[in-house]
Amino acid sequence: MNLSDYQAHFLEFLFGGTSTPVQPNSEVYRFGVEAKAVRALEQGYPTVRALLGPADFEGLALDYFRMIRKQSGDWGDFGWGFSSWIISHRISDRVPYLSDVARLDNHVAGVERSQYEEVSVASFNAIGEDLASCSLILNKGIQFFRSMYPVVSIWEAHKSETPKDTLSFAQAKRMIAKGLGQNALVYRAGWKGMAEVITERDVLLLEAVRNQRSIAEVFGEDVLKDSNFTYWLQDMIAKGVIVGAKTIH
Structure with missing residues (x-):
């Protein structure tokens, strides 16, 4: 041979x-x-x-x-x-939900290994009166996706040594029985990967931000007067999901 x-x-x-x-x-x-x-x-x-x-x-x-x-x-x-x-x-x-659970696991591990971008506080000065000329910046290290299954609840439950005793397990079981899914946002707290459920509206907003659409296009011309937007933006900045703003025109 x-x-x-x-x-x-x-x-x-x-x-x-x-x-x-x-x-x-x-x-x-x-x-x-x-x-x-x-x-x-x-x-x-x-x-x-x-x-x-x-x-x-x-x-x-x-x-x-x-x-x-x-x-x-x-x-x-x-x-x-x-x-x-x-x-x-x-x-x-x-x-049947194993592939989506694996996808979530993979994203969590990937976020922990990624070069997570730091928030640039000064860049938010780019947000002026003309909201059509600026956009928010999405952290390239984060992930989000839609699932037909309650993947975040399943993921949460199985962090416990006794998953069946958790509220997350009970929630996942109910949702599977009703054919309901969850949208997952994966980000990092310190060096630890985190996953949480987000609404369909949030998915659409983050997709629009990722596509670099202007703040006016995504949120509306009068969004800065909306306290809900302020709370949303503060939350996203705190999680490192939104890391800044920039002028686009």
Whole structure:
């Protein structure tokens, strides 16, 4: 067997394509790599693991590892497509909301690793009388998305060692029964990733801000007189979701 054939056979064995080892110690190496893959996914998707339990999660993780394979030398990058891949896995028939929960886990982990932008207080001086000429700046590190399922409540419940005893679990159960979902906002408090439910109106507002539409377009010409807007903006600034303002015309 030449070197090329040896490498091809070893990789096939490593990723479960064959059960025939190349060398007597090949199984030890494969088990070690598989264990690293499972640990990497456990760190990135703790809610998914809590939902499934250790055994089922390990099986799912190994299915992903063998299908996708590790593409880089950094285990921190492994699992970036896990939430999308789950949709096509048979487990989604049993746990249909698992992909969205994985997506939330991934966003929380991503926010914790991201270069979170600091709020520029001085930049808010750009907000003048002409609200059509300025816009708010959305933190590039935050994430938000819509889900058909109560993903935030599920995520909250499974931070507890006894999820079924939490109010979040009861809420999620009721919402699933009624076919209701949640919109999730993912941001950072200190270095910790946070997730909370936001309204559809907030999603539309944040989408408009992300698209750099003017304050007048998004909120209206008289918005500065609206106390609700003031409270909303203060809350978003406190969470680092809105980090500044700028002139656009």
